[in-house]
Amino acid sequence: MTATLTRLPAADTLRVATSGSVDDGKSTLIGRLLYDTKAILADQLAAVxxxxxxxxGEGLDLALLTDGLTAEREQGITIDVAYRYFATPRRRFILADTPGHEQYTRNMVTGASQADLAILLVDARHGVVAQTRRHAALVSLLRIPHVTLAVxxxxxxxxxRAVFERVRDEFAALTHSLGFEGVTTIPVSALEGDMVVDRGTRMGWYTGPTLLELLETASTARAALGPFRYPVQLVSRSRYGERADSRGYFGRVENGAVAVGDRVCVWPSGVTAQVAQIVTLDGTLETAGAGRSISLILDRQLDVARGDLITHAGDAPYVTDAFGARLAWLSATPLDPRRTYLVKHGTAVTKARIAAIEDRLDIHTLHPVPGETPLAANDxxxxxxxxxxxxxxDRYADVRATGSFLLIDEATLATVAAGLIEDLPRG
Structure with missing residues (x-):
């Protein structure tokens, strides 16, 4: 058996995060997707x-295709985030198999932070458990556009069918309280393959899409819409064409699109210029959209540095040193309001302090608990x-890339929290 190689437009890539409680079958589900879409090389199958x-065991334990760490194979659980890549004739996929154990919730945040679609798994025998609630809260917090419950x-x-409908209804009640716009629920057997890639013959009562059908049709267009956001990673003199002595501002378009001739503004300084050229390794472009790494050349020299943000002149972000955010605390060391932390926002890094702790989410009731109790691991x-x-x-609800940040321990440089900006001053 050989892997299927498919030539598709680079933009048509769906990022998928899987999560669930321990032993719900995340790794087996991804292994089944890879195996049934013939995305596994012969030597990989032989090793498994x-x-x-x-x-x-007998035959193939498909979970071994993603449980790559020795510790994971020994314990039968996923600890790290395992990424797998495959393609069908319709699109490419990047699958993040994220940990199920509460101790590794921080890894789930990492794997899901860039996802277009989240698959939450539950064991049909157990239904919604505490970790399901925690993962659903994180998916809601990260505002992942598409959510699928795989029973x-x-x-x-x-x-x-009655078991499936009971779990579906239980999860629907949970997601309603979290404000989800919609959830697709699919009954599956990752072990035997029913409703993953092939429909199988034992759940004729289910008439919705298989998991693969859903993945192949989910929209990925959100980052292409909305305001243009371009964090500057590097400033260098251009060696291209008519503007060989100009500065090039290197980075990746995180949201929206830019075109030659557009009037842009550099933040936080607020100075403006016009886009003279868009340069890539493959030559120049007239336009560039979200996900494209480029060098912008402007029509005049400006004082621009790494950490600055370039936007359209008429689409200003909020420029402020004070804001409200929701934190997913990732560190074993609790938040200490007396300490100074580093905020990494886009390509910018600056010192910051926690001016106030407003509340903490009760994972069991999904209601905020007011108070200044410091956040601890997984809070x-x-x-x-x-x-x-x-x-x-930007507010995270408006632009994911510029509405999110990392909080870093100033002494150890370890990432201690992932933050989503919710409250910005008006004006």
Missing amino acids: ARDTSRRG NKMDLVGFD IGRVRIKAARALPL
């Missing part, structure tokens, strides 16, 4: 077969932040 036999292990409940809470200098910001 050997490992399966060594563990006393797995239907083979262990006799492919019973989610709202805070107010005071930065050492003004930053060009």
